[in-house]
Amino acid sequence: MDIADFFDTFFEEAEELLSDMEQHLLELDIDDPDSEQLNAIFRAAHSIKGGAGTFGFTVLQKTTHILENLLDYARKGELTLRADLVDTFLEAKDIMHEQLDAYRSEEEPNQEAFERICQTLQQIALDEIGQQLDGPATPASEPKASSASSENGAEGKSSEEKAANGHLLVALLNVEDKDRILLVEELEQLGEVQSQSGDAKRYEVILKSSDSADDIEAVMCFIIEPDQIEITAVEGVAAEPSPPEEESPAPAAPAPQAPAENTASKASPAKATAKEKPKKAAAESSIRVSVDKVDQIINLVGELIITQSMLDQTVSDLEEDQSVGNASLQNGMSLLQRNARDLQEAVMSIRMIPMEFVFSRFPRVVRDTAGKLGKEIELITEGKSTELDKSLVERITDPLTHLVRNSLDHGVEMPDVREAIGKPRIGKLTLSARHQGGNILIEVRDDGAGMDRDRLLAKARENGLNVSDTMPDEEVFQLIFAPGFSTAKEVTDVSGRGVGMDVVKRNIQSMGGRVEIQSKLGEGTNTRIVLPLTLAILDGMSIKVGGETFILPLSTVLESLQPSKDDMYAMAGDDVVIKVRDEYLPVIAIHEVLNVENAITDPTKSIAVIVQGEGRRYAMLVDELIGQQQVVVKNLEDNYRKVPGISAATILGDGSVALILDITGLHRLSRYKKEAGKKVVNNQNLSSFKEAEPS
Amino acid sequence: MSQANSGAVLAAEAENREFLVFSLGDEEYAIDILKVQEIRGYENVTRIANAPDFIKGVTNLRGVIVPIVDLRIKFHFETVEYGGQTVVIVVNVADRVVGIVVDGVSDVMTLTPDQIKPAPEFGVTLSSDFLSGLGSLDDRMLVLVDIDKLLTSDEMALVESTSSQ
Numbered sequence: 001m002d003i004a005d006f007f008d009t010f011f012e013e014a015e016e017l018l019s020d021m022e023q024h025l026l027e028l029d030i031d032d033p034d035s036e037q038l039n040a041i042f043r044a045a046h047s048i049k050g051g052a053g054t055f056g057f058t059v060l061q062k063t064t065h066i067l068e069n070l071l072d073y074a075r076k077g078e079l080t081l082r083a084d085l086v087d088t089f090l091e092a093k094d095i096m097h098e099q100l101d102a103y104r105s106e107e108e109p110n111q112e113a114f115e116r117i118c119q120t121l122q123q124i125a126l127d128e129i130g131q132q133l134d135g136p137a138t139p140a141s142e143p144k145a146s147s148a149s150s151e152n153g154a155e156g157k158s159s160e161e162k163a164a165n166g167h168l169l170v171a172l173l174n175v176e177d178k179d180r181i182l183l184v185e186e187l188e189q190l191g192e193v194q195s196q197s198g199d200a201k202r203y204e205v206i207l208k209s210s211d212s213a214d215d216i217e218a219v220m221c222f223i224i225e226p227d228q229i230e231i232t233a234v235e236g237v238a239a240e241p242s243p244p245e246e247e248s249p250a251p252a253a254p255a256p257q258a259p260a261e262n263t264a265s266k267a268s269p270a271k272a273t274a275k276e277k278p279k280k281a282a283a284e285s286s287i288r289v290s291v292d293k294v295d296q297i298i299n300l301v302g303e304l305i306i307t308q309s310m311l312d313q314t315v316s317d318l319e320e321d322q323s324v325g326n327a328s329l330q331n332g333m334s335l336l337q338r339n340a341r342d343l344q345e346a347v348m349s350i351r352m353i354p355m356e357f358v359f360s361r362f363p364r365v366v367r368d369t370a371g372k373l374g375k376e377i378e379l380i381t382e383g384k385s386t387e388l389d390k391s392l393v394e395r396i397t398d399p400l401t402h403l404v405r406n407s408l409d410h411g412v413e414m415p416d417v418r419e420a421i422g423k424p425r426i427g428k429l430t431l432s433a434r435h436q437g438g439n440i441l442i443e444v445r446d447d448g449a450g451m452d453r454d455r456l457l458a459k460a461r462e463n464g465l466n467v468s469d470t471m472p473d474e475e476v477f478q479l480i481f482a483p484g485f486s487t488a489k490e491v492t493d494v495s496g497r498g499v500g501m502d503v504v505k506r507n508i509q510s511m512g513g514r515v516e517i518q519s520k521l522g523e524g525t526n527t528r529i530v531l532p533l534t535l536a537i538l539d540g541m542s543i544k545v546g547g548e549t550f551i552l553p554l555s556t557v558l559e560s561l562q563p564s565k566d567d568m569y570a571m572a573g574d575d576v577v578i579k580v581r582d583e584y585l586p587v588i589a590i591h592e593v594l595n596v597e598n599a600i601t602d603p604t605k606s607i608a609v610i611v612q613g614e615g616r617r618y619a620m621l622v623d624e625l626i627g628q629q630q631v632v633v634k635n636l637e638d639n640y641r642k643v644p645g646i647s648a649a650t651i652l653g654d655g656s657v658a659l660i661l662d663i664t665g666l667h668r669l670s671r672y673k674k675e676a677g678k679k680v681v682n683n684q685n686l687s688s689f690k691e692a693e694p695s
Numbered sequence: 696m697s698q699a700n701s702g703a704v705l706a707a708e709a710e711n712r713e714f715l716v717f718s719l720g721d722e723e724y725a726i727d728i729l730k731v732q733e734i735r736g737y738e739n740v741t742r743i744a745n746a747p748d749f750i751k752g753v754t755n756l757r758g759v760i761v762p763i764v765d766l767r768i769k770f771h772f773e774t775v776e777y778g779g780q781t782v783v784i785v786v787n788v789a790d791r792v793v794g795i796v797v798d799g800v801s802d803v804m805t806l807t808p809d810q811i812k813p814a815p816e817f818g819v820t821l822s823s824d825f826l827s828g829l830g831s832l833d834d835r836m837l838v839l840v841d842i843d844k845l846l847t848s849d850e851m852a853l854v855e856s857t858s859s860q
Contacts, residue, residue: 303758548742594744639791640753640762641855643743651755657741669745 010051011104017044018100019360022093026363030081038075041089045071048096059109060099066121067092079128087371088124090364092117167194171230172203291390294350298536301344302632302651308333308340309653348536352387355433355442358397359384362431365401369408376415376425377408382432388440392531395511396442399504403444403527404429406501411448411525421522423447435533439513442529451477451519459485477517481505512538512553540631540650540660543609544624545590546599551631551650551660558610558617560625565604574674578608578619585610586667589621593645593670599623613663620666633660645669711805714830716837717784717797720772724797725804725830725837732785732792734800737763737777747852751796756785762853764846765796770821788843793853795842804837806830811839824848 021044024037045068052061067089073079095117099109170187172180180203187193191209198204315333359381370377388396412418412427419425430445453476460467460479467479479485483502508515513531532538532555540551567579568587576587587608591599600606600623608619631650636643636659647662714725740752740763749768753760763783767775783794814826821838825845830837847854 299758306758596744634758634760636753636760637855639760639793640743640853644745646743649741649753649760651758651760654739655755656739657753657755657760659741659743 007055010055011100014048014051014100015097017048018093018097020044022090022364023360025086025089025093026367028081028086030083030086033074033081035075038071042068042071042075055103057099057103059111059114060096060103063092063096063099063114063117066118066125067096070121070125073125073129079124085124085128088120092121167233168207168209169230169232170205170207171232172198172205173228173230174201175203175228176200289350291351294347297347298351301340301347302536302634304340305344305632306651306653306655308336310655311336313653344537348389349387351390351536352533353390353393354384355386355388355393355440356384357393358400359431359433361397361401362404365404366408366429369405373409374414375408375412375427377412377427377429380428380430382430383434386433386435386440388433388531389533389536392511395507396529396531399507399529400431400442400444402501402504403529404431407444407446407448407525407527411446411450413449436530440531440533442531444527444529445524447524450521450523450525451480451517452521456480473519474516477519480517481515512555536633538631538633538650538660539628541609541628542626542652542658543590543622544626545594545622546596548596549626549652549656549658550590550622551658552609552611552620552663553647553660554628556611556613556663558612560607560609563603563606563608563619563621568603576603580610580619583617585617585619587619587621588666588670590661590666591621591623593666593673611663613667616664616667618663618667620661620663631658631660710808712811714804714806714837714839715784715800716802716804717782717800719767719770719798720774723801723835723837724766724840726784726786726840726842727827728803730786730788730842732787735783735785735794737781737783737796750852754783754794756792756794759792761785761792761794763794763796764851764853767796767798769851786842786846788846789854791846791854793846795846804830804832806832806837814839 024041049064102109191207194206196205366379415425428447432443516528519525539554577584606621634649645666646659648660713728715728716725742752751763780799785794811828814823827839827841
């Protein structure tokens with residue numbers, strides 16, 4: 001194994017730890033922090049520090065070290081958590097993430113950010129605990145720590161051996177009253193204080209604790225100097241029958257191994273080992289697989305399917321020739337068919353990852369956005385375990401973030417406004433994901449102000465869009481996806497510039513999905529994203545034009561009909577529209593747009609397929625409908641280039657290539673061709689056409 | 696043969712290059728054999744609408760969609776026929792797989808550096824930019840095509856031109 005592999009492993013792990021840390025920080029109840037959670041945050045910081053130290057990422061190590069120390073105070077209850085402290089911790093986490101990224105791309109991390117965050121954290125330590133954090137684990141601090149432990153080395157050892165017995169005499173020498181109170185409180189955290197007496201010069205505490213003398217001393221050393229403490233083991237104090245009771249010997253065990261290490265880290269292994277075990281077992285039993293490998297398997301399976309359909313063809317041909325002796329062949333075929341399908345499903349599922357990967361970033365987004373806007377929001381996520389193709393998961397995050405921000409900014413009202421109209425002060429934002437048919441349905445729901453139909457229409461008119469008062473709600477709400485459309489009364493730095501929503505819609509459409517909006521004025525808005533489960537396989541409708549076969553994505557097909565002459569109307573120039581149930585749809589003759597020879601040119605003899613793309617409907621004229629089938633989507637751009645009007649290719653049962661049509665692309669192409677007149681359109685001037693299109 | 700001698704031969708061989716020779720009409724062309732992935736027949740090509748005429752379309756090469764270019768059309772040959780001899784040379788250029796249609800493949804030739812002459816300035820059909828030279832072999836002349844440059848050039852329209860990216 002190469003050292004670079006170790007680096008990669010560290011980066012991956014650190015990334016996970018950081019997101020763990022963020023998640024816990026966000027879930028933390030500030031008023032009553034869960035000690036388990038504080039421990040988890042601390043452990044994450046500690047593990048990152050250790051790894052960073054091993055690989056020589058000093059800046060990251062130092063940042064983590066300071067954060068770790070503060071977290072240590074927090075988990076011991078010495079540092080009272082406040083929202084702004086959590087904010088700072090989150091900021092520190094972000095900076096650590098940046099540092100991690102910098103190391104990953106083999107750059108030096110931003111020194112300025114590093115110094116700033118260190119200072120901020122130090123300041124917190126100073127303000128909140130009145131304690132200067134010892135510097136990062138530089139050599140300078142080490143002698144101090146090691147001398148501390150060596151000083152009472154022999155004593156410490158002997159007391160450790162008796163630690164299981166549990167009674168320690170802790171003597172504090174020359175300690176001021178206020179510090180003493182703190183120290184005793186601290187000792188109470190570590191164990192049970194049996195008795196205490198003495199004065200400022202020598203104050204003795206009998207402590208029943210499972211922690212070793214070293215550990216106790218190390219904790220105390222945050223407040224006083226090591227030579228101010230004496231710890232000795234005492235036996236049989238208070239005549240209590242102290243059997244080898246509930247405190248197992250395990251916690252004491254790790255202590256002697258790391259005498260020179262910093263206190264904070266010293267206390268942790270004992271607790272960490274004990275608590276991490278059940279967590280490990282519960283952790284997802286998953287493996288990391290490179291996407292390339294999975295893609296390769298998917299390709300192979302795709303081919304298997306193709307082979308199978310070729311065989312299928314052969315078998316059915318055979319059937320016509322001779323009916324005897326092919327029963328077993330058919331049996332084998334059906335078996336192969338089933339196996340192939342199962343294998344395909346199994347392999348596809350490798351690519352599937354739960355929506356949790358997307359949703360887990362939203363608590364932070366909501367917190368930050370709500371904070372910026374001064375709103376109070378409760379985020380609810382549903383269906384985190386719903387699985388989606390990895391490539392889609394990566395691409396859905398940005399549009400979803402935009403929709404969430406939009407909902408928070410324009411949807412949910414200010415707390416005071418909400419109270420005034422009788423809504424709960426805290427706004428509710430729900431993110432949900434679930435399967436529906438062959439699709440995944442992702443919803444962003446808020447209980448905010450909802451959309452104002454009249455205002456949208458007024459704004460649309462102002463922008464020169466063609467709208468009418470009788471438009472269905474669904475279409476009115478779709479207006480917000482028009483480029484440059486914003487009804488926000490004022491532009492905030494969260495949203496409102498009118499850029500973005502059109503990008504959201506385009507992104508989702510490029511994934512083969514669509515966005516729907518349901519909204520009720522005063523009650524809230526529900527934005528639904530419908531996505532296919534995967535991009536690798538498509539439900540298609542195969543059609544024939546001339547001698548050529550094309551595939552239409554089934555999701556775009558609404559219906560098909562035989563056009564009659566009475567329903568077709570010519571418009572200025574070459575344009576033709578068809579009337580379908582009181583609606584006039586533009587007609588696209590595929591043979592014209594794609595220059596297919598020997599196709600049926602008389603529209604009344606061809607079939608009109610009504611398709612929907614980007615919210616608009618078109619009628620496509622084709623010669624023949626062949627049928628529905630699942631096709632494996634193959635990229636054309638791998639070896640060739642983007643072709644206008646074509647989204648991808650697939651391989652048919654006979655091994656030949658069929659092109660998958662892109663509805664809106666075809667429409668644009670047909671318009672472009674008409675504008676260009678009868679001029680022969682070739683690829684050269686098509687490139688100018690493409691550049692004009694937003695990609 | 697002495698060792699020094701065999702060493703010299705090896706060094707000379709290292710500079711020799713192997714070419715796959717193919718014919719377009721009566722002319723003989725050659726491309727670097729290391730670019731060639733395989734040779735197969737011409738069949739089952741799906742036309743791509745609105746593409747230049749020399750792009751015949753795409754075909755399925757064991758699950759990979761491969762564009763097919765007819766060099767005879769590109770180089771303005773008068774007779775372009777598809778028959779039993781018509782073959783597709785599948786080449787690997789710039790991380791892409793492309794098939795080129797030719798009239799036939801004859802053999803693989805080894806050319807020594809002194810057999811490769813610089814290409815003269817050519818006409819408009821085949822710019823000398825796309826040639827790595829002319830190979831002279833007894834009384835035969837091979838046009839050595841720089842298949843990399845040719846297939847990635849803007850005029851082949853096979854790759855997205857850099858200006859539009």
